[in-house]
Amino acid sequence: MTALEVDTDPAEVGFDAARLARLDRRLARWVDDGQLPGYLVTVARHGHLVHVSSAGYRDVEAGLPVERDTRWRIYSMTKPITSVAAMMLYEEGAFELSDPIAKWLPEFAETRVYVAGSALKPVTQPQVEPIRVRHLLTHTSGLTYGFHHAHPVDAMYRAAGHEWGTPAGADSAEVCRQWAVIPLVFQPGSEWNYGVSTDVLGRLVEVVSGLPLDEFFEQRIFRPLGMTDTSFGLREGDDVDSLARLYAAVPGQPGGAPTRFAPYDAMGAAAHAKPAFLSGGGGLVSTAGDYLRFVELLRRGGSYDGGRLLSTRTIGYMTRNHLPGDQDLETFGRPLFAETPLRGVGFGLGFSMVIDPVRYGVLSSLGDYSWGGAASTAFYVDPVEDVTVGFYTQLLPSSTLPIRNHLRQLVNQALAD
Template identity: 90%
Template sequence: MRGRRRPTAGGVRNGGHVTTALQVDTDPAEVGLDAARLARIDGRLARWVDDGQLPGFLVTVARHGRLVHVGRAGARNVEEGLPVEADTRWRIYSMTKPITSVAAMMLYEEGAFELSDPIATWLPEFAETRVYVAGSALKPVTAPQTEPIRVRHLLTHTSGLTYGFHHTHPVDAMYRAAGHEWSTPAGADSAEVCRQWAAMPLVFQPGSEWNYGVSTDVLGRLVEVLSGQPLDEFFQQRIFAPLGMTDTAFGLRDGDDPESLARLYTAVPGRPGGPATGIAPLDAMGAGALRKPAFLSGGGGLVSTAGDYLRFIELLRRGGSFDGGRLLGPRTIAHMTRNHLPGGADLETFGRPLFAETPLRGVGFGLGFSMVLDPARYGVLASPGDYSWGGAASTAFYVDPVEDVTVGFYTQLLPSSTLPIRNFLRQLVNQAIVT
């Protein structure tokens, strides 16, 4: 059994908005949470650390903008014995997507586009992208688009674009053959990557289904074209600097301590259908975060800290405002976090089956976020309208607008379906809310 570092509290209240210091200064009882019940979060998560199934973690819980709980245990680098710290940097992978979605909607508020606009207006390579109908990855049968890819299709993952790592469709195999699985071809920037994706078929006609894929990466490229800035510059000037997110970037920057970046791990599989038997370093994949890449992935390229990302989560909870101003209007945030699937459908009925650690039933999808439509159908203790997203290395966050709660979770374990962390987070946080 691996020894663990005991969870340590940490968040500062500042005008109703937590800072990145991660030092708790509010008694949970003041905002209706039971401290003893909150401790159950750390105890349950630490069991996975003790069992060797999780390297380490950091979790934050805030209510009404007041940080009431920070727990951490285990190591950011198990082999070197380096503990998880408040300033540990994490590969947040797909938790980059909500930031890119916010960036796009900032431009939307400026009148740069309409959600119904075809993306080929600015990315002409997608004007003639074909749609898969039948056949194999080597000999696909395709048809023309009957509906163009529109901006809203990128935001809602209804574009027909996919991921190579799904391994469920012939087009997925085409992505992998072209060098698009967990990475992109060396040296290719966002413009070149989009040209390559546009040259491969869509999985379905735009707007007809939901499929998790590179839609948000294409959205990041659209932000670059519309703003005239590389994505990292737009993020830094328009989002990170205003919010005080000083430790978030596409990979480590000059002067960043490499030891602050948590080591990436993968689950060691057990018997078929059984749980993982342990973890192993995944250094070849993890090394991509040690420096700024050629491709600035709006879908999964950022490295961040728990304190930095907490500022972003709180921006969402507050309807687009922060202590020094506003990035988005509250009606825009409300529009982003309501279900945009046709007819109010959930992901189980409108989406393609994916190997996911959280249920797709009772869950809708908006402009960059999933949201709980029906807690009973979802099967997890949650509030209607609770919205969230997570990353490939098991990071996750959610905002509960009913209880006015935000939760962030950070670790580095691939794939995110290894452990049911996200379901446990909701039930353990919600059971601690007593008033």
């Protein structure tokens, strides 16, 4: 197991330990109030882990506490790993960001674009602009998610078996073929919409590299970084009890009763074994210690103790706002579920980033970049303060509690230098 031990006194890197304790009290209150099953949080600065805390249970009903080596379904925190994988291939000259993806995934060459009508009788038109690699990395491809329930194309995804999962037995190649026959929500490059773009990017990595996505991750990312407990679902021999139970929010009753939660085993059981579909957008389970290694790779500009996965320049390019005219997600995107607030937040090649802290409305730094998962996991890197933060729990959906905003305000208020 990956060790997760504090290695430096917070004061040595500019944190006030008493103020950091406010973070624990706020998070523990959600556990004590029955709104959060359990959590684990990490805070590091200048590459030193200065704070690790946890409370509650990884399995409430079984009385199993959160432990430092607990495995978590990180869902969309898989996306930054897939984006790094793609950019590793980009650095090798395997493709240009402007290349049409149909060069490797020909099924997307003739994908139509929704114009009007219903899910049963859509009116479509041809692509004016092809889906390019950069559109997958920036979620401007026109692909969507079935669980949005915001557009007729979303309903078409659900009708095809794509909501919170994919049809049984379908692998990455088959899933992409199914998506390619459903219309795009808009012309590629014209808007931002959170969807299966990174899953398609994962398939692109497979085709370009000649390796299944799990093997590419293992050989090129996990093994070099020492991420020994990260995989697509549990592996043979893994202890099922090491994986936290998945919970779903149960809305409070009228009159102010708080939101509660209940086990969601029907969805949670999918992570008990390696799936047929290796979802580059949401398929990994990991530990806090493993993911910290990945986040520290980002903070260090692509380097790790044994070498380098990406150039510092590439990480810098990925974490700039790539939305046209430096717009934020609220302006260029659609008002629907995403793993981040939309005001004052831009999007790069695999990450969101704060482009206007005042408009964002949270104590944060310009250029702070991040992403999170559907079950309320989250991380961010603050390059101004040289801080990384990771948060782990298993509560669907991620919008249930304002965890991500609280992480920033309570970590930043504890900085004392």
